Amino acid sequence: MTESFTPPTRFAVPGRIAVSESTATLWQTATITEIRRETPHAATFRLAVPRWAGHLPGQHLMLRLTADDGYVAQRHYSIASAPDDSGHIELTLDHVAGGEVSGWFHTVAKPGDEVEVRGPLSGFFAWPGDRPALLIGAGSGVVPLMSMVRHHRVRGLDVPLRLLVSARGPEELIYAREYGAETTPVFTRSAPRGEPVGRIAAAHVAPLLAEQPSGGWEAYVCGSNGFAEHASRLLVAAGQPVDRIRIERFG
Amino acid sequence: MNVTRGFTGRPRVLPHSPKGVGGAPITGLPPGQYDAGDDWPVLSAEVTPDLTPAEWTFRIDGLVEEPRTWTWKQAHELPGSVYAGDIHCVTSWSKFGVRFGGVSLDAFLDVVRPHGSGTHAVAYSHTGYTTNLPLADLTGGRAWIAWEYDGEPLAAEHGGPARLLVPHLYFWKSAKWIAGLRILDHDEPGFWEQNGYHARGNPWEEQRYSGD
Structure with a gap:
């Protein structure tokens, strides 16, 4: 029994792309290079990630912050910028009430600060630019x-x-x-x-x-x-x- | 360790208590998780189906002695079972002390009797969502077909009328709107697993993505 199994149902939206195992598991240092206010509650954070493997529109990444006692907070964030070869990506984050990660970005972060990211992740919500x-x-x-x-x-x-x-x-x-x-x-x-x-x-x-x-x-x-x-x-x-x-x- | 300047984070979460509701152990936060408190985020990637209990069925087939389909009524005739404990989502929230009601998957598997060659299962939903699991993660009182949450019917957006519940793995394994299990002699990646997620998804080993 080696044939692939497809359930007899109507939703079977396939992923749009394969996801690279090596880039999905590797934590990389990302340096904030610019902060732009978008609205009273949202700002865009431009990050330099020199070894960023590239992404497709719609993909997200996992971001982590580490406290000095080793406590770690991780969140998934969608990537706002279009794919390019600039070695930079942009995230736009809402300031969530009580949010430990978005709160840090909105009240503490400044250019030069370093965080860690892994990704890009998930091929499901990706749009390669092919279909309407x-x-x-x-x-x-x-x-x-x-x-x-x-x-x-x-x-x-x-x-x-x-x-x-x-x-x-x-x-x-x-x-x-x-x-x-x-x-x-x-x-x-x-x-x-x-x-x-x-x-x-x-x-x-x-x-x-x-x-x-x-x-x-x-x-x-x-x-x-x-x-x-x-x-x-x-x-x-x-x-x-x-x-x-x-x-x-x-x- | 790359300490983030000026980051302190939430108050640290310790295990709530040695035993949770119903005597289930509560063992604290797996690595990289946070306590979602009263929130229960919904993260399904597809349209929530309009599925009534009368339309719901659950089937087990593949490498089993007696393939079988249960209706809602027939499934409810099996002995009831409760899971009281924690759940963990790959997006990094965990929820402590939840209480689901339904039937242990062992009760269904006892009826169909998997062959000795059966090692894995693909769980599939009435929507077509799939996820793969080792059979060993579905037996021994660690998996349920759940239709109640906190004593109330399980809401559609959380997988009602009934979902698979495998709380010791990341929650994408607990397929909403569960329609069936196919028992296989090999592992076959499901929906998220084909999209870069880990084949097993053990939160205590932080198996989020393929390669972790």
């Missing part, structure tokens, strides 16, 4: 999706790409100045004058599915669990196949 992509994110869930948007832009890709991004208000919209025609922002608490306020709804998703390219969209959903449940159900209700939806939930 429909991206839906909320809050800092936009981070891995922005890596895809940047990659699309930097490489001048022709493959269709759309981003639906939800934020509480304009001042909370991460990367607000970078978005182009591919992006539709949705504001849940306060919006610029004349724009509606409310959650992402069927009315936002339907037009995107109506304009889907031949072969359909590969959908990438990222955000809190509550948002991911909401957005993925909207996609299914609008006709997006379950096996073409990839979800990354923050938690």
Whole structure:
């Protein structure tokens, strides 16, 4: 009995790429080179990782901080920057209330500080830039999706790409100045004058599915669990196949 | 050790108590984990299915004497069993003192009787999610089919109506919306295992990724 086993079910979304065992297990020193404020609660941290093996948009890494008594805190963070050969990567972190790692980044960290990273990790949420992509994110869930948007832009890709991004208000919209025609922002608490306020709804998703390219969209959903449940159900209700939806939930 | 300047971290977590609910040992935090407290993050990669108990079935086949499918009602006729203890997620949170109700996987395996040649299993979900486990990790009172959490029906986002529960391994092994086990004579990587995660996933040895 050596044939591979495939369960008789409908969801079997394959990973997009193989993950390198050697880069996934190796801890590397990363040096903070720049800190940019994005919103009142989020900032981007640029890290020099000279031996970074490269990543695909959508991948994440594991980051660890070590206290002087040996205590270690590890977290997974999505990579915000597009793949390039600069030897740098960028992370955009929310300041989580009581968060020991994000708290350190937002209140202690300064350029020159060193942390440790391993990765890139997981081939599931990766987007190589090949298939038409429909991206839906909320809050800092936009981070891995922005890596895809940047990659699309930097490489001048022709493959269709759309981003639906939800934020509480304009001042909370991460990367607000970078978005182009591919992006539709949705504001849940306060919006610029004349724009509606409310959650992402069927009315936002339907037009995107109506304009889907031949072969359909590969959908990438990222955000809190509550948002991911909401957005993925909207996609299914609008006709997006379950096996073409990839979800990354923050938690 | 590369100490991070100015990093102190949370108050250090010690084991809560020598024994948890139901007498299960509580053994503290595995390396690199933090206590999620009252949170129970949801991290499934697929759309949460609309699956009712009436639609749910659980099957064991492959290298067994008698392949068998249980309905919700038939599974509930097996003797009940509770897991009270801790759970550990590869994303680095752990949750202390949880309480799941269901049936020990031993009770199901006693019915189908795996062949001596069966060494591993692929657990698969009603969604198509898969994960691989050594058969030895599924026997001996260390694995359950669970449908209750804290005395309430298990929520859909946490794998309800029923999930596999293998709490001594990282929680991606505890397949939500469990549909079946196929017993094999070899190890076959499941969904996350094909995406770079460790074949076994023992939190105490910090087996997060392939190669750890």
